[in-house]
Structures are given as structure tokens and as C-alpha cells.
Amino acid sequence: MKQGELLYSGKAKSVYLTDEDDVLLVKFRDDITAFDGGKKEVLSEKGAFNARVSEYLFRYLERHHVKTHLIGMMDRSTMLVRRLEMIPLEVIVRNVAAGSMARNYPIKEGTPLDPPVIVIDLKDDARHDPMLNDDLIFALGLSTPEELATIKREALRVNSVLAALFDSLGITLVDFKIEFGRGKDGVYLGDEISMDSMRLWDKKTGESLDKDVFRFGKGDVMEVYRRVSERILS
Ligand code: ATP
Ligand code: TYD
DSSP states (O other): OOEEEEEEEOSSEEEEEESSTTEEEEEEOSEEEETTTTEEEEOTTHHHHHHHHHHHHHHHHHHTTOOBSEEEEEETTEEEEEOOEEOOEEEEEEEEOOHHHHHHSSOOTTOEEEEEEEEEEEOOGGGTOOBOOHHHHHHTTSOOHHHHHHHHHHHHHHHHHHHHHHHHTTEEEEEEEEOEEEETTEEEEOSOOSTTTEEEEETTTOOBOSTHHHHTTOSOHHHHHHHHHHHHHO
16 A cells, blocks of 8 residues: 555644545654644654554444444554544543533533533634534535434444443543544544543542644643553553
């Protein structure tokens, strides 16, 4: 498989064409950003850790009958994926109130949410990713009722599979963000699932094991990413 032209460069990953029409390379870079790109740093090896964890979680989800874009790995930080027509929705699933939910609504951080809460934002940096509801999604022509139902069902399935996995590792899956895209035969889980896109709390100590360490300067980000990767991959 040959790396072709750069198709897209986002905040933390670069996407390349290949010599096959329906295959892309997703390179996880060492850039880390928070607060709409307001805080930025480069952390050596971060891309490789997130790529490895993402690969592991995608394979795990495939074994639990979730269709993902993963085909394989090119190198430690580059994933070979099925090309999708991405749906510009940030699908967030929450098991515990934290982050923007605790900031914007009258609920205390740490409050368990049962059943889990799905929040869907428009993926549009220039508009600061405004929150959507079903009617807005249909009015904007972003998805159909049938497709949105599939997206929500799959998001909840991803949540129950991963929440159980993390629980067995002594970690609470507080919340996470995923993206979906359209493939030849329906909707696939795309993008990534990594320490950059999940909130993970140690069940014993409550310690953050994710990008909140970077967002709020809670310690050595790479030491935490290394430690949590080892726990997940062990
Ligand atoms: P954000 O950080 O808010 O997710 P971004 O666009 O800056 O946004 P990156 O992760 O840096 O995000 O870029 C990766 C891009 O590749 C995203 O736009 C994502 O939607 C897109 N992408 C992921 N998987 C696929 C795929 N299988 N086919 C096509 N595009 C994909
Ligand atoms: P959220 O609490 O809404 O935002 P913030 O982390 O900025 O306070 O985030 C919920 C979860 O989704 C959290 O695990 C981070 C993840 N997420 C992303 O990975 N990218 C995004 O653009 C957003 C909005 C959230």
C-alpha cells in the first residue's frame, strides 16, 4: 500500500490517499490541542500511543459486532482505514456527568447517568461545534431518521462494550466522542477512540487517565498515556 496525496490535515491527525480508491491512511500526529485549539503542544510518542489504543479498541469492538473503518496498521502511528463519507456529527456518550455537561447544566461532576446520555454536536470548528437535536439534524439534512437511529444504537453498543471492558481494568468510562461515516454497505464507526477522545477515571483513586491531564495541567500527560495504554493493552 503506497501513501498518496494528503487529503486532510486536522488538529491531531493527517489523512492520506493511497493507491486504492476506498482505502485511506490516518496518521496520528504528536500534536495535542484543547479548548478549540486554544491550547496546543507537541508530545513525543503521543500519536503512537493513541493509534495503538484506537487499533486495539476497534478490533475489540469488531469482535463485538460493531462495524469499524479499521483495516490494519501501516506503522506504529498510521492506521489503514476504509474510506468513508464522514457524517459531520460528534456523537458523545456520557455515563457520568463531567466536562461541559457539569459546566453547562445544573448537575454535579461525578453524578452517574443511568441510562447513559447521548449528546450530538455539529462538527464545525468555525461555529464551535453547536449542540444539535434530532429535528435540527433532519432540517440540516445531515442524516435521516433511520440512519440516526442506527448511529444512536451503535453508539450505545460501543458504550456498553467499552464500559464493561474498562470496568474490568479498574477504570470508569466517564464519556467519549465518536464519529460515524457512510461506507458501501452502511454506517461504520470511523475516526478514533483514544485517550484524546475519552474521559477515563481510575476507579480507586478518581485520577484522570486522559486528555483532561493536558486540558487542566494535572500532571505529566505522556506518563499517564503510557500507563493507561499499558493497562488497556495488557
Ligand atoms: P476533531 O479534532 O474535532 O475531531 P479534526 O478534523 O481536527 O477534528 P483530526 O482527528 O485531526 O480531527 O482529523 C481527522 C479527520 O479525518 C477528521 O475530519 C475525521 O472526520 C476524518 N476521518 C476519520 N476517519 C475517516 C475515514 N474512515 N474516512 C474519511 N475521513 C475520515
Ligand atoms: P465534553 O465534556 O462535551 O467537552 P470538554 O471535554 O471540552 O469539556 O466532552 C465529552 C467527551 O467527548 C470527552 O471525553 C471529550 C470528548 N470530545 C472530543 O474528543 N472532541 C470534541 O470535540 C468534544 C466536544 C468532545
